[in-house]
Amino acid sequence: VTDDEDDDDLKVLSKGEREILRRAAEEHELDYSFKFDGVLQLKTGRPAEAADGLESHMCVDRGEAAKQFLRRRGMGIRGLEEEVEDFVKQRAGDAEAEELMEMLNYILYEGTSEKLYANGVRDKGREPGTKLDHFTGHQKAKLAGLSEAEVAALRLYTTYGTYRLMNGPLRDDERKQRHEPCHLPVATFLAAEGAKKLRKLNAPEMQTRLSAESAAGLQAVPGAPPSTKRVYWRGMRHIDMKVSDGFLRDGGTELAFM
Known part of the structure; x- marks a missing residue:
């Protein structure tokens, strides 16, 4: 069944569901949310660039973009909603944008429920009906000093595929050259x-x-001094990927924040 047929009732899948399957099938193609380019060349930034700050990398460090960013950032949850609403308006009819709005409403106002997506089951195993205040009131969230807006943004990042809309623009060198602000x-x-x-x-x-x-x-480490040495490993999915001589010699930084 093609998308240009009028009678949607005759279709097994809705237009939105077909869009989800199409995106899942195309994940192997070049995708700026992916940390490797089309030939599995590891993409990193120069170590010195990491000091520029996230606002600079998102291109919201000057002009009207900076004013809007600071205003919305200061609004907390409402600023987050306004940003997503604006994103949906700019991409009217886009399934991914509509899905983002649906996901934000789910996180902010609905209780948790399982739902199957292309990359897994949303909130699998979590008690049904769990709302945002459960996450903001969690012991670890309180000890870390997370704001309600930060908890909501982390939920948005880790629920389904929203991370692509955050990581992707940060890995897009051409966007930075145009000084084009990130989507979100x-x-x-x-x-x-x-x-x-x-x-x-x-x-x-x-x-x-x-x-x-x-x-x-x-796990607690009673009496451990702050200088206790730890080694952290960053996984690389493709063992046979190409790593440049420059990276092996000088190192590099992940272009996305996480």
Whole structure:
């Protein structure tokens, strides 16, 4: 059945469902949300560029884009909603944009429920009806000092495929050259700030506190000094990917925030 047929009732899948399947089938094609280019060349930024700040990379550090970004960022949840609403208007009729709006409403106002997507089941195994205040009131969210807007942005990033709309523009060098603002700078900034704050939970004193309060998932390190050495590994899906001599010699930075 083709998309130009009028009688949608005769179709097994709706137009939105067909769009989801089409995107899933095309995931192997060049995608700026992917950290590798079309020939599996690892894409990284120069280490010095990491100091420029996220606003600079999102191209919302000057002019009207900066004013709008700062205004919406200061509005918290409402600013996040306004940004997504504006994104949907700019991409009227686009299934991905409509799905984003649906997902934000789900996160902000609905209780959790399982739903099958191309890359998995939304909130699988979570107690049905769990609302945003459960996440904002979580012990780890409170210890990390997450705001309601940061929690919502992190939920948006980690629920279904919204991360593509945040990571993709940050990996798009041509967008940066045009100094074109990212699609969702407020959501991206809030999620990035929330992720940074969550690092606080790895501090030895925080692990001890979490352990004392019977928090699951983090192991306490009683008396461990702040300088305790840890080694972190970044996974690479494609073992046979091409890595440049420059990266091996000088290193590089991930272009997206997470």
